[in-house]
Amino acid sequence: MRRGYDAQTTRLAALPEWVKAGRARFRRSPPEGANRRARRAVTRGPRGPVHPAGRPAGQLYPPRLSTVATGPRGCAPPRISLEHAQLTATAVVLFTADLRVHDHPPLRAALRAADEVVPLFVLDDGVRKAGFDAPNRMAFLADCLTALDAGLRDRGGRLVLRAGDVVEEVCRTVVQTGAAEVHVSAGSSGYAQRREARLRRALADLRVRLYVHDAVQTALPPGAVVPAGSARADHYAVFTPYHRRWAAERLRDCLPAPRRIPVPPGPGSLPLPERRAVAGVSPGAARGGEPEGRRLLTAWLRNGLADYAATADRLDDAATSGLSPHLHFGTLSPVETVARARKAGGAGAEAFVRQLCWRDFHHQVLAARPDAATADYRPRRDRWRTGPAADRDAEAWRQGRTGYPVIDAAMRQLAHDGRLPGRARLLTASFLTKTLYVDWRTGAAHFLSLLTDGDIAANQLNWQWTAGTGTDTRPNRVLNPRLQAKRHDPDGSYVRRWVPELTTLPAGVVHEPGGLAASLGYPDPVVDLAEGRDRFLRGRG
Ligand SMILES: Cc1cc2nc3c(=O)[nH]c(=O)nc-3n(C[C@H](O)[C@H](O)[C@H](O)COP(=O)(O)OP(=O)(O)OC[C@H]3O[C@@H](n4cnc5c(N)ncnc54)[C@H](O)[C@@H]3O)c2cc1C
Numbered sequence: 149m150r151r152g153y154d155a156q157t158t159r160l161a162a163l164p165e166w167v168k169a170g171r172a173r174f175r176r177s178p179p180e181g182a183n184r185r186a187r188r189a190v191t192r193g194p195r196g197p198v199h200p201a202g203r204p205a206g207q208l209y210p211p212r213l214s215t216v217a218t219g220p221r222g223c224a225p226p227r228i229s230l231e232h233a234q235l236t237a238t239a240v241v242l243f244t245a246d247l248r249v250h251d252h253p254p255l256r257a258a259l260r261a262a263d264e265v266v267p268l269f270v271l272d273d274g275v276r277k278a279g280f281d282a283p284n285r286m287a288f289l290a291d292c293l294t295a296l297d298a299g300l301r302d303r304g305g306r307l308v309l310r311a312g313d314v315v316e317e318v319c320r321t322v323v324q325t326g327a328a329e330v331h332v333s334a335g336s337s338g339y340a341q342r343r344e345a346r347l348r349r350a351l352a353d354l355r356v357r358l359y360v361h362d363a364v365q366t367a368l369p370p371g372a373v374v375p376a377g378s379a380r381a382d383h384y385a386v387f388t389p390y391h392r393r394w395a396a397e398r399l400r401d402c403l404p405a406p407r408r409i410p411v412p413p414g415p416g417s418l419p420l421p422e423r424r425a426v427a428g429v430s431p432g433a434a435r436g437g438e439p440e441g442r443r444l445l446t447a448w449l450r451n452g453l454a455d456y457a458a459t460a461d462r463l464d465d466a467a468t469s470g471l472s473p474h475l476h477f478g479t480l481s482p483v484e485t486v487a488r489a490r491k492a493g494g495a496g497a498e499a500f501v502r503q504l505c506w507r508d509f510h511h512q513v514l515a516a517r518p519d520a521a522t523a524d525y526r527p528r529r530d531r532w533r534t535g536p537a538a539d540r541d542a543e544a545w546r547q548g549r550t551g552y553p554v555i556d557a558a559m560r561q562l563a564h565d566g567r568l569p570g571r572a573r574l575l576t577a578s579f580l581t582k583t584l585y586v587d588w589r590t591g592a593a594h595f596l597s598l599l600t601d602g603d604i605a606a607n608q609l610n611w612q613w614t615a616g617t618g619t620d621t622r623p624n625r626v627l628n629p630r631l632q633a634k635r636h637d638p639d640g641s642y643v644r645r646w647v648p649e650l651t652t653l654p655a656g657v658v659h660e661p662g663g664l665a666a667s668l669g670y671p672d673p674v675v676d677l678a679e680g681r682d683r684f685l686r687g688r689g
Pocket residue numbers: 460468469470471472473475476500503504505506507508510568569570571573574577595599601602603604606607608610611614
């Protein structure tokens with residue numbers, strides 16, 4: 149074995165070759181303390197000592213390992229020094245929500261800095277424990293990992309897949325491969341921020357290069373623009389001024405996929421998960437993977453984008469891009485998506501790019517206020533309904549049996565497809581939180597259990613926006629599902645497609661079946677709209 153380690157354990161079996169090679173290449177001695185710190189990094193490991201103690205200090209690490217300050221949010225963009233590029237033999241690239249080889253700054257930088265990279269993905273226990281492993285997303289993820297592995301193999305590499313605690317697995321991989329750098333893109337959720345902080349602590353003596361400023365998971369990084377005039381403002385709380393600033397910013401250039409991705413031969417990998425092994429996937433759930441995302445984007449730019457300004461609020465599937473799961477898993481780069489849409493130009497592109505700005509907007513709110521994933525962003529002293537009647541109404545909403553056809557059509561589509569058009573998300577969320585006056589967290593959790601694009605920033609903050617506890621400037625607006633249905637599904641085809649009880653009804657009646665409902669086996673409305681509205685306004689106080 150070229151690198152002396154045992155792939156099954158974290159114990160180094162022999163002095164790694166790269167250390168010897170590295171030492172031979174360096175003429176300069178390490179700065180005072182560098183090797184002591186380096187040895188501590190190797191020997192510590194997350195579960196205690198992982199390296200046989202007592203190796204001479206100079207043999208463990210090449211000189212000039214440093215805790216470069218690429219980490220903390222708000223610090224200067226990471227830079228690769230030429231000096232370090234010559235010193236580092238192996239770097240780990242930890243993939244998270246950026247499962248692609250095109251336009252991937254951490255991968256490109258790691259390849260410039262090191263002779264070999266270890267492309268690592270960890271099936272993270274923390275994600276499972278948080279209940280974020282919904283079958284539709286797991287199936288999509290399986291596609292993404294298969295495609296990422298194929299994309300790496302096309303370039304001479306491969307994916308190293310591990311499972312467990314992500315920080316422990318990164319440490320294990322670092323020890324096994326002797327890597328001197330870990331490259332990872334910054335995420336905006338509280339979970340991602342905690343993971344990054346843990347990584348920095350666990351690998352204190354290695355270069356943990358956190359790509360905060362390089363726009364890997366968003367088009368513009370959170371914090372890139374902040375409101376002027378207030379020293380304490382770390383994010384925009386209102387969309388329109390954010391959009392104005394966002395639209396004026398120059399995005400970084402897109403990066404091509406690397407031609408070659410040399411990966412060391414050793415590090416063992418779990419077998420890749422297979423989509424068909426995931427139980428409970430919705431029949432119409434989307435397929436993942438970078439080639440699929442790129443194909444969809446190209447088709448959308450060619451066939452859908454031009455009409456988007458007029459079609460965005462329609463309820464049928466063809467009206468919007470369907471790119472959200474690819475943006476969530478990072479099989480599409482947000483920077484590239486914006487750049488290509490802008491290049492296509494026109495009113496459709498402008499409207500589409502504005503929606504992509506909404507995505508960044510929610511990410512910058514969450515990055516600054518990670519607690520908004522669960523706590524009201526702007527508390528309104530709501531007295532949400534609880535108890536058996538509220539539970540019964542919430543269950544009717546989940547099952548698509550509220551007696552409001554457009555709401556029921558949407559909830560049934562969600563269960564069948566793991567996706568929903570944006571307008572349908574707004575209607576169903578408004579119905580639950582305002583007409584039924586049930587806590588937004590109940591609805592957000594149900595969405596996350598089904599949506600393939602389920603995303604903490606977009607889901608939780610759109611739920612809050614709709615419930616009036618978030619950044620919405622009209623918190624008490626209540627959407628009328630009948631009027632909305634007539635406007636956005638004028639011929640009733642959306643309702644007829646998803647509510648088979650109503651397929652025989654013509655356009656004029658399908659959104660309001662009234663007395664016909666019982667004979668068709670369709671439920672009566674769970675609540676009168678006016679009563680629901682009053683109850684909400686009373687409750688909000
Ligand atoms: C209650 C509720 C929950 C939502 N949950 C999610 C979620 O979990 N994940 C998610 O990606 N989006 C979510 N959205 C936002 C939006 O509805 C979806 O992004 C969009 O419907 C996805 O379909 P599309 O890709 O065809 O969108 P398009 O209309 O083609 O829009 C293009 C892209 O812009 C972004 N985008 C559009 N609208 C929004 C928005 N309001 N907020 C943030 N980004 C937006 C998405 O990345 C989308 O793919 C939610 C909206 C609401 C009202």
